Amino acid sequence: MIIVLKPRCKKKSVEAVLKKIRELGFTPHAIVGVERTVIGAVGDDRDKHMLEALETYPCVEKLVPILQPYKLASREIRREATVVKVDSALFGGGHFGVIAGPCSVENEKQIVQTAIGVKKAGAKMLRGGAFKPRTSPYSFQGLEREGLKLLAKAREESGLPFVTEVINPEDVEMVGDYADALQIGARNVQNFSLLRRVGKFGKPIVLKRGMSTTIQEFLMSAEYVLSEGCKDVILCERGIRTFESATRNTLDLSAVLVIHERSHLPIIIDPSHATGVRNYVPPLCYAAMACGADGVMVEVHNDPQKALCDGPQSLGIEDFASVIRKLKELSKFSGKKL
Ligand code: PEP
Ligand code: MN
Numbered sequence: 001m002i003i004v005l006k007p008r009c010k011k012k013s014v015e016a017v018l019k020k021i022r023e024l025g026f027t028p029h030a031i032v033g034v035e036r037t038v039i040g041a042v043g044d045d046r047d048k049h050m051l052e053a054l055e056t057y058p059c060v061e062k063l064v065p066i067l068q069p070y071k072l073a074s075r076e077i078r079r080e081a082t083v084v085k086v087d088s089a090l091f092g093g094g095h096f097g098v099i100a101g102p103c104s105v106e107n108e109k110q111i112v113q114t115a116i117g118v119k120k121a122g123a124k125m126l127r128g129g130a131f132k133p134r135t136s137p138y139s140f141q142g143l144e145r146e147g148l149k150l151l152a153k154a155r156e157e158s159g160l161p162f163v164t165e166v167i168n169p170e171d172v173e174m175v176g177d178y179a180d181a182l183q184i185g186a187r188n189v190q191n192f193s194l195l196r197r198v199g200k201f202g203k204p205i206v207l208k209r210g211m212s213t214t215i216q217e218f219l220m221s222a223e224y225v226l227s228e229g230c231k232d233v234i235l236c237e238r239g240i241r242t243f244e245s246a247t248r249n250t251l252d253l254s255a256v257l258v259i260h261e262r263s264h265l266p267i268i269i270d271p272s273h274a275t276g277v278r279n280y281v282p283p284l285c286y287a288a289m290a291c292g293a294d295g296v297m298v299e300v301h302n303d304p305q306k307a308l309c310d311g312p313q314s315l316g317i318e319d320f321a322s323v324i325r326k327l328k329e330l331s332k333f334s335g336k337k338l
Helices: 011-023 045-056 108-121 145-158 169-178 192-201 215-227 254-262 271-275 278-290 317-334
Strands: 002-005 027-032 037-042 060-064 084-086 089-091 097-101 125-127 162-165 181-184 205-208 233-237 267-269 295-299
Touching: 002 011, 011 027, 011 037, 011 045, 045 060, 089 097, 097 108, 097 317, 108 125, 108 145, 108 317, 125 145, 145 162, 145 169, 169 181, 169 192, 181 192, 192 215, 205 215, 215 233, 215 254, 233 254, 254 267, 267 278, 271 278, 271 295, 278 295, 278 317
Parallel strands: 097 125, 097 295, 125 162, 162 181, 181 205, 205 233, 233 267, 267 295
Antiparallel strands: 002 037, 002 060, 027 037, 084 089
């Protein structure tokens, strides 16, 4: 339920409403807007009639039921786009954030050189996996804590904040202490205990869509994170599994439009994992901007031929710099700030 308060309510009256919501067994999430405050009361839908008691409070203007199964992620609760800020990188509300870096951290030279290269080219955030969810147990699994230390070193050398994936709920504090933002990978999009843990941790989350996740399920996963108090969720479309086998996955660009209609959260595109083909990555970055996405996440390697993971889909630094140049040109027409 959304509880819309009258303009200029006194703090004491707002607190009384929040207290009542809690007494009724719901969790209030206050959203302070320019004009007025609205409160999202989330809890068991079967009990929502109990919230009608709030109509008698003088500062309450009206109660509006939230029709979607996701509440805090919905546009119904928040009309304005959420802008997620990670250091100086901005995503959403007209800001187009660019995240770039290798699939996985391999060694100091690789990650530091790549970080400095992508920063110079214009990236706003570094990516790199230290814990890799590989299909085969025999593939390179990542450098784990050593990888996190190397990412921290790359941040120091380049000035870029970094996002890295966390796979296990028990590792959230450890990974989160190093990282500026935590990534939940496609395979863990419905790992609900992991979603709850990262939601409690408090740092921004990049939540990737699963290969078989509907948009509704994707937004429900975001809801898990938001319901734990985290407000900074960046959604990432990275391709879904279809009958088509010419590309690694099928990039669902229309998800950007659907999500912008239904949610206030920013959504970025990962064309690298979506296609698995280096040459397809630049045009899809431009398509992402053209259809209104809030950014891209691109795999870039200082020496893609030698990459231990996802080399065929990784751009070299020069190619990445050319993508950024074209995105800057496009931003003049798309109205996005790069
Ligand atoms: C990644 O971004 O490193 C990754 C493994 O992607 P996904 O979870 O989308 O497969
Ligand atoms: Mn990868």
